[in-house]
Amino acid sequence: MNTRAEHKPVVAVLTVHDEGQFFKGNQRNFRDIFETGTKMGYQVYIVTVRDLKLASETVKGYIFNKDSETWEVRDFPQPQVIYNRIPNRSYELKASVRTKLDEISHASGIELYNPGFFNKWELFKWLRTSETTRKLVPATKRLSNLSSLGKMLSVYPYLYLKPENGKAGKGIMILKYRPNHLMAYRLTIQHDKKSVTYRSVSLSRLWRRIRREAGASPYIIQQGIELATYQKKPFDLRLLVQKNARGFWSVTGVGARLAGKGSITTHVPRGGSIEDPFKLLSALFGPENSTEMLNKIKSTAVQIARQIERGSSLSHGEMSMDLGVDTNGILWFFEANAKPMKFDEPEIRQKSLRRIFQYSSYLAGRMRL
Ligand SMILES: Nc1ncnc2c1ncn2[C@@H]1O[C@H](COP(=O)(O)OP(=O)(O)O)[C@@H](O)[C@H]1O
Ligand SMILES: [Mg+2]
Incomplete structure (x- = not known):
């Protein structure tokens, strides 16, 4: 057997289709992944859930053309490793996407690298x-009603409120109880760059504000550190x-x-x-x-x-x-x-990109055992 092919599987980076810019997600990240893998001698391409047809001979994928500074469509062999970089939870929860991920995890000859987001x-x-x-782990509960929030606050007078599916600080609030203050309850809500603080003599007044901010998203309440x-x-x-x-x-x-x-x-x-x-x-x-x-x-x-x-x-x-x-x-x-975001430290970034392929080789090698 050709050892080169044995250790270097075809790697497809999975995302979802986009009408405007080929596919969704951080374009720079996809480009870095593609270029690192290619330099390391792997065949790499980007594929969308829509274009990935596991039963067909070839797969329509994208590669980055440095000269024209744009993505190009080509036909590729079926991948042995699929690196899931579907960029957010709502796409990943779509029935068509879930079905595809399920098909991949049951397909023989294909390894799914990265099953999906955490909650x-x-x-x-x-x-x-x-x-x-x-x-x-800081003490953590689900946000449900005013009385359970009050109970948690009496044990931990400093609380973080966070959306279960949040990222990048979106929707995070802080709640504090300071018994020797006239306005004993203090709620801070994080907005894009700044945060806004509300003070109140009672928790029930702040509760409405918390509910409004949380909307329909499930939240956790957590001991503040x-x-x-x-x-x-x-x-x-x-x-x-x-x-x-x-x-x-x-x-x-x-x-x-x-x-x-x-x-x-x-x-x-x-x-x-x-x-x-x-x-x-x-x-x-x-x-x-x-x-x-x-x-x-x-x-x-x-x-x-x-x-x-x-x-x-x-x-x-x-x-x-x-x-x-x-x-x-x-x-x-x-x-x-x-699905880690890009690290800005160049050393960590470089190493992380290479590891994606090193682990892909491991996955492909394990498959043959
Ligand atoms: N329980 C906590 N106590 C103190 N600081 C916290 C707590 N939870 C979160 N933070 C701060 O808020 C940041 C964002 O929280 P995190 O849970 O990572 O949410 P996100 O998904 O929005 O990044 C953390 O990196 C930390 O600085
Ligand atoms: Mg975080």
Whole structure:
């Protein structure tokens, strides 16, 4: 057998069709994936759910033409690995898309890399069932009614309210109870760049505002963690965890995000900035402790990935994680994203793109066993 072909499967990157720009999703990301794979000697193309016909001889896919700076349509052989990059949950929930993903996962000769998005509530359920990960999870409940919110607030006077299917800080609120203030209840709602705060003597008044903001989206309510700060701004850690060429979870990189002024999250589009985690941790806990802390953080992230995979009963290939370190140096889990966004740190970015293909080779090799 030709060993080159054996180790380098045909990889199709899956998304959904778009009337205007060929296909949906972050074009730059698709281009980077295509170019990295091609450079590494893989045959890579982008395919839409509509064009992926598993029974036909060839598949209509897109490749990027550097000279014309645009995507080109060609016919390709059927892929051995399908890397799912359907860009958001609503597309992924469509019946036609679900049927296709189901077909892929049952097809012989094809491996699905990345089964789909996580839901924040499910993540917490999964992580609570293991001794090793339980202690990392802030107390979390589903937002249901005023009285249960009141109860939660009496135990944890600082709460985060987050949409279960949210991302990039959208829809996040903070609720605080400060008994020695006249306006004891304080609600902060994150808007695009700034946040707005409402104060009230009673929770029931704020409840209406919370309901209006939440709309029909399911929310979780979560114990707020006093994040460690640098120059008075809170920060958290973003880790990228991917399976490597041997199929083992491994930390591709750790970044830090320092909150922007007036933001209740650390997201860069909301004024947050990219920082070196070692620098931030050292400023607080000293350089020696920080090296040890970072190693512990990495091994914990791998444990989290394993437990998420166990909980979901599906095989995943990569995930990003938001972890917080509190003022006492204790680690907390905030969320994991099954379809990581691009990391801005060039080293992490490069490594992450290469790993997609290294793990694809592993998947294709496993299939032949
Ligand atoms: N329970 C919490 N306590 C303190 N900070 C939190 C908490 N939950 C979230 N955050 C902050 O808000 C950010 C966004 O929350 P996250 O759960 O990652 O939602 P999103 O999906 O919108 O990114 C986190 O990176 C962290 O900085
Ligand atoms: Mg996040």
